[in-house]
Amino acid sequence: MPSNSQAIVKKSLSKPSRSLVLAVFAPVAALVALPAFSSISTDSHYQRVATRETLVTAYCPCKICCGGEANGITSTGRNAFRFTGVAADPTAIPYGNFVRIPGVGFRKVDDTGGAMRQSWRKNRVYHLDLRFRSHEVARKWGRKWMKVDVYEPLF
Numbered sequence: 001m002p003s004n005s006q007a008i009v010k011k012s013l014s015k016p017s018r019s020l021v022l023a024v025f026a027p028v029a030a031l032v033a034l035p036a037f038s039s040i041s042t043d044s045h046y047q048r049v050a051t052r053e054t055l056v057t058a059y060c061p062c063k064i065c066c067g068g069e070a071n072g073i074t075s076t077g078r079n080a081f082r083f084t085g086v087a088a089d090p091t092a093i094p095y096g097n098f099v100r101i102p103g104v105g106f107r108k109v110d111d112t113g114g115a116m117r118q119s120w121r122k123n124r125v126y127h128l129d130l131r132f133r134s135h136e137v138a139r140k141w142g143r144k145w146m147k148v149d150v151y152e153p154l155f
């Protein structure tokens, strides 16, 4: 691994193109890509930094949930249909952190929304919006207060 790999990884993380990362730095890309799947433990490359009582609501990428301008791309440039993830106020829980939601597993913070920002900025309430592919599943989730673990990347 070249000595400047750290800087390259950081640069790559901010780009939406995963295929480029995979092509150039396959071993590093594996670390970045794997935790997107809820069954993978993030213990070795992420550290738990907090456990917080959190309001967890749910959404899907549709225009009902995300407004008429919704294009299926999250605020961090991810395909909302392809990737699991959660929306948060990034000033409360930064983009790229993972959360572990009881009964759900690990999800990456990759999106935001007005309700999450309002909860945090007005009421100092940690609020996550959990993304599902199905509008019906999201509706059925409702609103739950849960103890959520927050994980930061180690690099």
Ligand SMILES: [Zn+2]
Pocket: 059, 060, 061, 062, 063, 064, 065, 066, 134, 135, 138
């Ligand atoms: Zn929806």
